[in-house]
Amino acid sequence: MTRIGYAAMLEQFHPTDLLDYCPAAEDAGFSAGFMVSEHFHPWTPQQGQSAFAWAFMGALGTRTTLPFGTGVACPGFRYHPAVIAHAAATLGAMFPGRFWLGLGAGEALNEHVIGGVWPEIGVRSAMLFESIEIINKLFTGAVIRHRGEHFALESAKLYTRPEVPVPIYVATAGPVNAKRTGKFADGMITVGAADEKIGMLWQKFEEGAREAGKDPAGKPKILQIHLSWAPDPDVAMDNALREWPNGGMAFPKQDIKNPEDFAAMAKLVRPEHFVNRCEVSSDLAAQTENIQHYVDMGFDEIYLHNVGRNQAEFIEVFGREVLPNLRLG
Numbered sequence: 001m002t003r004i005g006y007a008a009m010l011e012q013f014h015p016t017d018l019l020d021y022c023p024a025a026e027d028a029g030f031s032a033g034f035m036v037s038e039h040f041h042p043w044t045p046q047q048g049q050s051a052f053a054w055a056f057m058g059a060l061g062t063r064t065t066l067p068f069g070t071g072v073a074c075p076g077f078r079y080h081p082a083v084i085a086h087a088a089a090t091l092g093a094m095f096p097g098r099f100w101l102g103l104g105a106g107e108a109l110n111e112h113v114i115g116g117v118w119p120e121i122g123v124r125s126a127m128l129f130e131s132i133e134i135i136n137k138l139f140t141g142a143v144i145r146h147r148g149e150h151f152a153l154e155s156a157k158l159y160t161r162p163e164v165p166v167p168i169y170v171a172t173a174g175p176v177n178a179k180r181t182g183k184f185a186d187g188m189i190t191v192g193a194a195d196e197k198i199g200m201l202w203q204k205f206e207e208g209a210r211e212a213g214k215d216p217a218g219k220p221k222i223l224q225i226h227l228s229w230a231p232d233p234d235v236a237m238d239n240a241l242r243e244w245p246n247g248g249m250a251f252p253k254q255d256i257k258n259p260e261d262f263a264a265m266a267k268l269v270r271p272e273h274f275v276n277r278c279e280v281s282s283d284l285a286a287q288t289e290n291i292q293h294y295v296d297m298g299f300d301e302i303y304l305h306n307v308g309r310n311q312a313e314f315i316e317v318f319g320r321e322v323l324p325n326l327r328l329g
Contacts, residue, residue, distance in 0.1 A: 002329055006035075008035065011047045011050055013311065026065065030304070031066065034068040034069075035224060039053075041259050043109065045259045047244075054091075061091065061095040073104070074104055076106070076151070077116075078111055081134040082138060089139060089166065092162035092166040093161055097162075101135075104170065105124040109259070133148075141157065169186060169187040178204035179205065179211075182205040183211060183212040190221075191223065198297065230282055232282055248269040
């Protein structure tokens with residue numbers, strides 16, 4: 001059965017505001033919990049925020065009862081994988097069975113701030129999966145030493161850990177990493193894409209899981225959907241263009257370093273650029289149909305991100321008019 005969750009976007013909203021929106025979403029029926037963005041910078045200066053996700057999640061766990069996790073953190077630049085493991089294990093111990101760790105290969109937007117070389121995607125992918133190896137070792141509670149291609153670890157042990165290790169989910173959009181995710185992680189995160197591409201990613205994920213002796217049927221398939229809803233269709237489109245223009249940019253964005261650069265590119269984004277990338281509509285039936293499509297594809301968890309500032313209204317209306325009309329299986 002598919003569960004619907006709420007995307008807590010720290011690029012757009014002050015953390016204390018999100019600590020009101022998230023409990024409201026839980027009360028409204030967003031039963032999957034919360035996918036928390038983990039950024040150093042917003043995509044554009046207009047979005048205006050970028051709080052420290054790890055501090056926010058400690059408060060989130062006390063204000064809600066549902067699961068939550070990072071969507072997604074990048075190990076290897078701002079954070080050594082040992083630091084990610086430390087943070088994840090602590091949240092897992094504080095909120096048993098509720099915290100999951102979403103990881104990805106990162107964007108220069110967030111990771112360039114420490115200086116140094118921003119490597120090609122192949123190197124970043126290798127760093128990601130070496131990081132997962134380190135994190136999983138630390139989750140065992142053993143004293144870990146590691147000398148790898150990208151990272152070193154000397155006599156490290158996590159003393160505060162949950163009884164059951166935190167699950168690791170990987171965000172990926174390519175076949176090679178999808179297969180690696182099946183081998184080395186506990187689930188896969190993706191964003192809305194063509195049905196054929198999603199099917200291919202799942203196939204590669206399942207191949208990797210089987211090669212590692214795991215049953216892919218028990219591994220969560222997670223999706224984040226960007227949408228723009230407002231009662232007025234012109235407002236819905238204006239929200240998309242003003243608040244989330246990056247959603248209309250149909251090109252790789254991992255190498256762009258500054259919010260100001262995204263703002264310059266945003267001047268080229270037009271309404272038609274959101275087609276098949278972000279459902280922009282005041283029609284609740286159309287919004288429901290869009291979500292239902294992904295439910296029918298078999299996603300286990302779908303996190304909704306309404307790109308406008310009208311979060312309280314979105315939560316209330318979707319909780320009343322959309323979620324009850326979804327056929328979740």
